[in-house]
Amino acid sequence: MVNHIAISADTPWYELFSRGARDWLRHNEKVREGVQKSLPDLVSESDIITGSSDRTVHVPVRMLEHARFRLSDNHHTQADAGQGQGKPGDVLRPGQPQDGTDEGEGGNNQGEVKLMLELKVDEIVDWLWEELKLPDLQPKRNTMMEDNEYVREGWDKHGARARLDRRRTVKEAVKRRAIQRDPVPFSNEDLRFRQLVQRKKPATNAVVLFALDVSASMTEAERRLAKTFFFFVLQGIRRRYAKVETRFIAHTTQAWEFNEHEFFQVTGTGGTGASTAFNLALDIVEREYAPGQYNAYLFYASDGENFTEDRPAAASSLAKLTELLNYVGYVETVPGSPRMSETEMRMICGDLEHRGAPIGTSILTNTEDVWKAIRKFFVHQSEQAEVA
Amino acid sequence: MLATDKDLIDYSKRIEQLATDLGLDHYPVDFELVPNNFMMEISVYGLPVRMPHWSFGVRYIHQLIRQGMGHSRIFEVMFPGDPCHAYLVNNNTLPENTLVVAHVLGHADFSKRNHLFARFMEMAGGHILEQAAARAHRIEAALQEHGQEKVEAVLDAALALEPHIDTNRELHRPLYPAEPERRERDEPAPVNPFRHRYQQLPGEDAGLFHKPPPKHAQIPPQPEYDLLWFIAHYAPDMQGWERDIFLAVREESYYFYPVFACQIMNEGWASYWHARLLREADFLPNDLYLSAIKAHSDVVRPYAAERQLSLAINPYHLGFSMWEDIIEKKGLEEARRICAEEDDFGFIRNYLTEELIEKLELFVYETRDDGGIKISDNNVYAVREAILAPKFNYGAPRIAATRMHVDGSLELAHDHASDGRGLDVRRAERVLEYLARVWRRPVSLTTVGDSGNVRVLTSGKA
Numbered sequence: 001m002v003n004h005i006a007i008s009a010d011t012p013w014y015e016l017f018s019r020g021a022r023d024w025l026r027h028n029e030k031v032r033e034g035v036q037k038s039l040p041d042l043v044s045e046s047d048i049i050t051g052s053s054d055r056t057v058h059v060p061v062r063m064l065e066h067a068r069f070r071l072s073d074n075h076h077t078q079a080d081a082g083q084g085q086g087k088p089g090d091v092l093r094p095g096q097p098q099d100g101t102d103e104g105e106g107g108n109n110q111g112e113v114k115l116m117l118e119l120k121v122d123e124i125v126d127w128l129w130e131e132l133k134l135p136d137l138q139p140k141r142n143t144m145m146e147d148n149e150y151v152r153e154g155w156d157k158h159g160a161r162a163r164l165d166r167r168r169t170v171k172e173a174v175k176r177r178a179i180q181r182d183p184v185p186f187s188n189e190d191l192r193f194r195q196l197v198q199r200k201k202p203a204t205n206a207v208v209l210f211a212l213d214v215s216a217s218m219t220e221a222e223r224r225l226a227k228t229f230f231f232f233v234l235q236g237i238r239r240r241y242a243k244v245e246t247r248f249i250a251h252t253t254q255a256w257e258f259n260e261h262e263f264f265q266v267t268g269t270g271g272t273g274a275s276t277a278f279n280l281a282l283d284i285v286e287r288e289y290a291p292g293q294y295n296a297y298l299f300y301a302s303d304g305e306n307f308t309e310d311r312p313a314a315a316s317s318l319a320k321l322t323e324l325l326n327y328v329g330y331v332e333t334v335p336g337s338p339r340m341s342e343t344e345m346r347m348i349c350g351d352l353e354h355r356g357a358p359i360g361t362s363i364l365t366n367t368e369d370v371w372k373a374i375r376k377f378f379v380h381q382s383e384q385a386e387v388a
Numbered sequence: 389m390l391a392t393d394k395d396l397i398d399y400s401k402r403i404e405q406l407a408t409d410l411g412l413d414h415y416p417v418d419f420e421l422v423p424n425n426f427m428m429e430i431s432v433y434g435l436p437v438r439m440p441h442w443s444f445g446v447r448y449i450h451q452l453i454r455q456g457m458g459h460s461r462i463f464e465v466m467f468p469g470d471p472c473h474a475y476l477v478n479n480n481t482l483p484e485n486t487l488v489v490a491h492v493l494g495h496a497d498f499s500k501r502n503h504l505f506a507r508f509m510e511m512a513g514g515h516i517l518e519q520a521a522a523r524a525h526r527i528e529a530a531l532q533e534h535g536q537e538k539v540e541a542v543l544d545a546a547l548a549l550e551p552h553i554d555t556n557r558e559l560h561r562p563l564y565p566a567e568p569e570r571r572e573r574d575e576p577a578p579v580n581p582f583r584h585r586y587q588q589l590p591g592e593d594a595g596l597f598h599k600p601p602p603k604h605a606q607i608p609p610q611p612e613y614d615l616l617w618f619i620a621h622y623a624p625d626m627q628g629w630e631r632d633i634f635l636a637v638r639e640e641s642y643y644f645y646p647v648f649a650c651q652i653m654n655e656g657w658a659s660y661w662h663a664r665l666l667r668e669a670d671f672l673p674n675d676l677y678l679s680a681i682k683a684h685s686d687v688v689r690p691y692a693a694e695r696q697l698s699l700a701i702n703p704y705h706l707g708f709s710m711w712e713d714i715i716e717k718k719g720l721e722e723a724r725r726i727c728a729e730e731d732d733f734g735f736i737r738n739y740l741t742e743e744l745i746e747k748l749e750l751f752v753y754e755t756r757d758d759g760g761i762k763i764s765d766n767n768v769y770a771v772r773e774a775i776l777a778p779k780f781n782y783g784a785p786r787i788a789a790t791r792m793h794v795d796g797s798l799e800l801a802h803d804h805a806s807d808g809r810g811l812d813v814r815r816a817e818r819v820l821e822y823l824a825r826v827w828r829r830p831v832s833l834t835t836v837g838d839s840g841n842v843r844v845l846t847s848g849k850a
Binding site: 004005006007008009018019020021022023024025026027028030063064065066067068069070071072073074075076077078079080081082083084085086087088089090091092093094095096 | 390393396397400401404414415416417418419420421425428429432433438440441442443444445446448449451452478489493536544547548549550551552690691695696697698699700701702705748749750751752753754755756757758759760761762763764765766770771774775777784785787802807808809810811812813815816818819822838
């Protein structure tokens with residue numbers, strides 16, 4: 001009898017891990033890395049700023065393809081072998097009229113598996129902070145406001161039913177039972193209640209004012225840059241504060257308050273008088289957000305143009321604002337290449353910065369600059385906090 | 389152990405005896421019954437234990453989906469060697485697994501006879517599975533030591549070049565010989581008697597052979613198609629562990645080649661033998677035999693039961709039909725000779741007859757740019773070549789390393805004349821990017837565009 005074969009059936013370890021699943025997870029990680037790089041584009045979705053932050057963004061992504069050398073398929077009539085009833089000349093499938101949807105990326109789409117990546121807005125921002133190594137925001141020291149809050153502290157044998165600490169109670173019961181001869185399971189003596197103490201805590205309210213120049217000179221590309229910057233800067237502020245309110249101000253030679261949706265839609269005509277927006281901001285802050293109770297920020301985006309006649313007014317309102325606010329960020333949107341010459345707005349802000357006011361200027365020419373601007377802002381803030 | 393497993397062992401031993409009586413000859417076979425998910429991974433990775441790479445994850449998920457939809461079921465995976473390793477799915481039925489054991493014995497017999505398999509075993513020994521597992525282990529260690537990014541970059545490049553070996557050359561080959569150094573510029577080159585006589589011919593230009601030989605040995609001395617080998621040994625700053633990975637992928641590629649090049653013959657041969665062994669195994673209970681034969685006809689059929697036509701040829705069916713035809717007309721001994729000497733090219737070109745093509749209703753169809761499909765031909769030569777077309781050059785475009793420059797940059801050339809057209813540019817550029825990361829110098833590739841114009845692709849900034 002030949003005996004060349006062996007059969008075994010005990011292979012318990014095969015169930016324990018899956019290499020396929022591990023490599024699949026690695027693939028997904030790579031997809032996420034790829035998506036991360038195109039983050040700014042995700043933000044173009046409307047109303048993303050005021051939306052809740054535990055919202056998710058769905059991003060359709062392709063599965064990654066590990067490239068190999070292949071022959072070109074373009075304008076090539078493929079000849080393959082098949083089997084079955086049929087004779088030369090038989091049409092097995094009529095051609096589809098070309099509708100010009102040339103798949104720009106990657107070969108045939110048959111049976112392609114689409115991945116829907118669900119990204120939490122919070123998660124996106126966490127990535128960013130890690131990636132850009134951004135410090136967390138510090139509330140302004142002198143505005144540290146005392147709010148009252150209740151915190152748990154210690155236990156007591158009496159208290160409200162709702163604050164019964166079951167775990168602690170059982171522990172007490174176990175201890176008692178261990179030393180008693182004929183113990184009852186629970187006694188009133190075992191009960192432990194959490195105690196609450198009133199404490200003061202720093203204020204964690206913040207308000208962020210966004211101001212946008214909507215005069216005719218602001219193009220669609222410029223608005224997009226501004227919106228992207230606004231979005232990420234707000235996310236960064238949200239990381240630190242429990243409650244963040246947002247206000248939106250648009251201006252031409254006049255200023256109006258809008259909701260987010262309208263804010264990014266609205267287009268004005270005519271010239272630019274930034275002081276109107278600053279005055280409105282000043283008005284809102286003074287009326288509704290007492291500086292002692294709120295950490296307040298203003299971000300202003302414009303193409304830099306401003307009526308020369310408006311200069312003194314704009315400069316003085318802005319100076320007042322910097323006294324009230326934690327920080328004023330000015331971003332100048334210049335799609336394409338940055339202009340060499342100093343603009344009106346840059347001059348006003350630069351002057352204030354020079355005098356030590358909490359204000360900073362960034363130029364946005366493309367989405368890359370958005371990260372630089374955000375970095376500048378948050379680093380400035382953390383330095384300020386260290387000085388204070 | 390389950391009762392059915394006991395039965396399976398019992399039947400297997402008796403089937404093996406029967407196979408030996410019928411003249412099957414094979415190395416020992418270790419069968420393992422494994423869970424379905426592990427089976428799937430074996431088929432995705434191509435080896436029971438292999439290096440990790442994200443591209444396997446993509447194949448894995450595709451396979452998972454296909455299985456989930458019931459389109460694909462894996463019965464058996466068999467790895468030739470000494471011993472051979474075969475895997476069965478532990479929750480397949482007893483008749484199915486009995487059939488698979490007989491099928492595997494057919495593969496084992498084939499791989500011991502066929503010259504391509506024998507050549508590989510001569511070059512690499514019979515323990516490729518163990519070697520692959522050991523290498524996978526080393527790659528895990530490299531992951532720990534050098535980090536995911538670096539190891540992945542090497543695997544991206546090496547696996548992209550998987551089919552780019554030169555199967556006519558040895559697995560273990562020496563480096564190019566160094567050009568003998570000539571210290572004296574004036575020292576005359578040794579006289580080549582052929583050239584000398586050639587120059588004596590009337591009308592021959594005597595100056596033709598007086599060109600001085602190049603001062604530096606050119607690398608590679610001739611176009612090099614074994615890209616994995618070439619990069620492993622000639623990449624300017626390649627580190628030891630990176631070379632290891634390239635050579636691991638290369639050796640596995642040599643191992644996969646006979647299976648690739650003999651797929652139709654091999655699957656046909658195994659199908660022929662499982663059918664015959666089961667037919668002659670009178671010790672099998674009747675209902676088991678019937679269920680097994682049912683499984684046989686599900687595997688060895690030209691197209692799905694509800695169809696009358698298929699746009700792909702089932703290699704099991706084609707090979708099975710051809711071997712039945714050969715054995716009927718020429719006898720078993722002649723079949724065994726064919727088995728030993730041919731690969732699919734010789735097999736199809738020499739033994740797929742006009743009569744068989746007609747009987748099996750094979751045809752050639754064309755798919756146009758607009759998705760239209762038309763049967764174009766059923767001429768014997770056209771059918772044979774259409775079947776073989778995807779098998780040329782290991783299924784990959786013919787690309788050679790042609791020149792390594794003094795600054796270390798590398799030139800590749802696509803032999804578009806033999807492939808008949810240019811490369812898919814987008815993919816080729818991505819492969820060049822992978823390559824440039826391990827070559828660490830610019831890499832370029834010459835091919836042709838869609839209108840036949842010369843195109844030089846480069847690895848970009850890398």
